Amino acid sequence: MKRLKRLLTYGGLFTTLTLFLSACTTTQTHQQPPTGFFYGSIYHFLGLPMKHLITWIADLFGNPPNYGWAILLITLIVRLILMPLMLNQSKKTITQQHKREAIQPQLTDIQERQSKATSPEEKAELTQEMMTVMRENGVSMTGGMGCLPLLIQLPIFSALYMAIRYSSEIFKSTFLGISLGHTNLIVAILAGLTYVLQGYLSLVGLPESQKKQMKTMMMMSPLMTFFIAMVSPAGLGLYFFAGGILAIVQTLITNFYYMPRIKAEVAADLKKNPPKQVVKPAPKKPAAPKPAKPQRPAVQPHRNRNAGKQRRS
Structure with missing residues (x-):
């Protein structure tokens, strides 16, 4: 199981890197579909079906086809399918965070x-x-944070990229004045900002010690989203932007609906099953005895040496 997770993780990183590099090497013009073994296979099994799906949905919005609304609808469908999985992942993460706080x-x-x-x-x-x-x-070492939702979306990223880049109809189309086939700085910035806001909302209600640990991780997602959207067609950036808005809605549901319930469940569980004390508290060292204060010699009363002589006299 660990090997499978590691393989999926490395495969996801490789796919992301491949998508990033391929976006960097393409020009701002429509290109013919790739025919090589690697890129050709990705286009054949992912890009081409996605192209047909976008075209079919776009035709439902009238004539001429509206490919922008088709991408937004696909984003909504993907997010709705993944929402139970992502909410369950959020529940596990919050539970792990509160258990970690107890130990x-x-x-x-x-x-x-x-x-x-x-x-x-x-x-x-x-x-x-x-x-x-x-x-x-x-308590898990990773805090319950999994990468499965991201790995599931990686083929969708690749399929959307291929469909937009290698379809002349989608590449040349516009949505609200935005060319879907060309890079767009505004779309990239909006996509990054939505994930900045989503990351900030995900820190609400966490202890300060855990906020410091997660701030760095939460900034990685907006940065990666911005850079990928910056070098990719605006249609893919539109997918990131819409997905970020839906992620914000999901985080609000988690914060105001799931989090209070999970806190109550974890508190009840810890009350019934207190944390196991594995680390023995260090024995208290006996207090060092205070040094004794030097005693002053008793003051002898002053005796008059001539008193005896006076008595004898």
Whole structure:
């Protein structure tokens, strides 16, 4: 299972990189469909069916066909199909975050000892101890964040790109004054900003410690979206923009509907099954005895040396 996930992840990254590089090497003119083994296969199995689907939907909007509305409708359909999966993924992520918060004192103790460790063996042992704490309490190292929704969309990205780039009808069409076959800076910026807003909303309600860890990850999606939309046809950027708006709606549903329920469920579960104490608290060192204060010698009363003589006299 781990090998399959790793293969899917590497395959998704390779597909993204291939799409990015192919977009960089193409010009702003309609091109003939590719015939090579790799690009030809992608076009034959992904691009051509997507072209037929866009054309069929565009014809439903009247004559002339409106390819922009067809792309938006395909975006809506894809998001609706993926929404149960993505909401379930969000639920797992929120659950993992609250479970991690419950064992944070143990993790903090291990991290403090790691910062003071001097040998690689000691650091490896502490890393293993941290993994044990998380495994015993059912907390994932990735925090429940999966890449399956993104991997499912990668073939759709590739299919849309191929359909727009290698179809003269779609390439030369416009939507609200935007040429779908050419790059468009405004569409790329709007697509990036929607995912910036979606990432910001996804941090609402999280503890400050987890916000700091996730801010960097949340900025990667808007940057990747912007750069891919910047070098791709505006039709693909339109897909990203519409998908970002729907992602914002999904995040709002998660924050205001799912999150309160999940918090209550996790709190009830932790009350019934408290976190397992794997890390033993360090024994308190006995307080060092306070040094005794030096005692001053008792003050002897002053005796008059001539008193005895006076008495004898």
